[in-house]
Amino acid sequence: MAKGHATLIPQLLAEHEQELLRDWMEFQKKSGTLRSGQISEAELGEASRRLLSA
Amino acid sequence: MWDQTRTVLDDVSRSRAALGLTPSETASFVFSLKEPVFALLRQKLGKDPDRLAHELWRATLLLDKLGLYTVEAFQKGREEVIGRQQQELLELSTPVVRLWEGVLALPLIGTLDSSRTQIVMESLLEEIVTSGAQIAIIDITGVPTVDTLVAQHLIKTVAAARLMGADCIISGIRPQIAQTIVHLGLELSVVSKATMADAFALALRRLGKTVVDRASERGRSDPA
Numbered sequence: 001m002a003k004g005h006a007t008l009i010p011q012l013l014a015e016h017e018q019e020l021l022r023d024w025m026e027f028q029k030k031s032g033t034l035r036s037g038q039i040s041e042a043e044l045g046e047a048s049r050r051l052l053s054a
Numbered sequence: 055m056w057d058q059t060r061t062v063l064d065d066v067s068r069s070r071a072a073l074g075l076t077p078s079e080t081a082s083f084v085f086s087l088k089e090p091v092f093a094l095l096r097q098k099l100g101k102d103p104d105r106l107a108h109e110l111w112r113a114t115l116l117l118d119k120l121g122l123y124t125v126e127a128f129q130k131g132r133e134e135v136i137g138r139q140q141q142e143l144l145e146l147s148t149p150v151v152r153l154w155e156g157v158l159a160l161p162l163i164g165t166l167d168s169s170r171t172q173i174v175m176e177s178l179l180e181e182i183v184t185s186g187a188q189i190a191i192i193d194i195t196g197v198p199t200v201d202t203l204v205a206q207h208l209i210k211t212v213a214a215a216r217l218m219g220a221d222c223i224i225s226g227i228r229p230q231i232a233q234t235i236v237h238l239g240l241e242l243s244v245v246s247k248a249t250m251a252d253a254f255a256l257a258l259r260r261l262g263k264t265v266v267d268r269a270s271e272r273g274r275s276d277p278a
Contacts, residue, residue, distance in 0.1 A: 007112045008098070009091075016094055023090035031086060038073045047066045047083070054058040 017052050024048055063120065064127045071131035080128045084121040088113070148174045150181040157257045158187045158220075159250065163196030171207035175214055182218045189257040190215050193250045195226030205240045212244045221245075221260075225253035 013020065025048060028034075034041055063084070070080045091113050099106040148170070151159045160178055164170075178190060192211065197204065212222040224246040227235070235242065247253040258265065 008095075008109055009113055009116065012091075012094055012098065020087075020090050020094060023093065024087055027089045028083070028086050031082070033079075033082070033086075036075075038075060039070075047062070050062045051059065051066070051084075051087075054062050 013052060021045075021049055021052055024052075059120065060123065060127075063124050067124050067127035068131035068134075071128050071135060077125050077128050081121045081124050084117055084124050088117050091117070144170055144173050145177075148177050150177050152181075152185060152187075153191070153254060154258065154261075154263070156186070156188045156261055157191065157254070158182065158185065158189070159191045159193060159254075161193040161196065161250070164198070166197055166204045166207050168203075168207070171211065174207075175211045178211060179214055179218055182215060182220045187220050189260060190220050190222045191250060191253045191257060192222055192224050193226045193253070194224060194231070195228070195250070197226075197231075200227075200231045200234055200240075202238055202240065205235065205238070205242060209242065209244075212242075223247060223253040223256060225250045 025045060028044060028048070029041075033039065033044060066083060067080055070083075092110060095106060095109050095113065099109060147164060149161070151161070153159045158178070158181055160174065162174065166174070178192075181187065182190065192208065194200070194208075200208075208224065212224075215222050222244055224242065224244055226249065227246050245256070247256060255265075
């Protein structure tokens with residue numbers, strides 16, 4: 001494994017934040033996160049956006 | 055960066071704990087980020103398998119760590135909710151009732167432990183000060199067992215009430231509890247009565263009050 005490499009993850013997260021947010025939201029919705037009705041789509045979107053931009 | 059991340063995860067975990075979601079539902083919020091992150095890494099590094107494996111490993115470590123942090127934060131949030139509810143239950147379960155001018159009653163229901171006894175004592179002493187009561191009836195009809203510790207708690211409460219100028223009467227000692235107290239060789243050193251009614255009657259006598267049955271009196275003075 002390429003141990004010497006610094007990770008690209010922070011850079012990718014910054015450069016593809018909107019794309020990741022869209023795909024992540026889709027995945028969460030498909031996996032039934034909103035099904036119980038305890039969390040709204042707006043709340044889920046806000047929490048996801050805050051975590052990605054943190 | 056980490057402080058901000060932790061703050062977001064704390065907020066998410068606490069709000070989900072308050073909503074009654076499970077720890078795994080809460081952790082899934084973070085773990086579900088693996089899918090789009092892995093897809094992006096494959097898209098960017100698909101031609102460099104070594105680098106891709108390295109980045110996938112780093113992403114896994116990072117997201118697992120964040121997921122576990124979420125579970126811990128969730129647990130803390132739950133404990134806070136439970137702690138608050140316990141405190142509220144304790145306060146609700148120790149009402150001090152004014153039965154008469156100068157007479158208070160403290161009906162205890164459930165198990166007595168150190169923290170509950172502390173609240174019982176505080177509520178009783180506060181009410182003694184507020185009302186200027188001379189007698190406090192501690193009713194233990196609803197206390198399932200009395201062991202050495204519970205007896206000590208009761209004795210302390212009685213002693214503290216005495217220091218505040220109020221005498222205590224303990225009522226509701228059931229036969230089994232009386233036997234336990236005798237078997238344990240405990241000395242409550244306080245007046246006790248079988249029922250709250252008996253204790254109340256004694257309290258009224260001590261205060262020089264008399265209960266008069268007016269209906270019977272009328273019957274005697276007004277022969278048909």
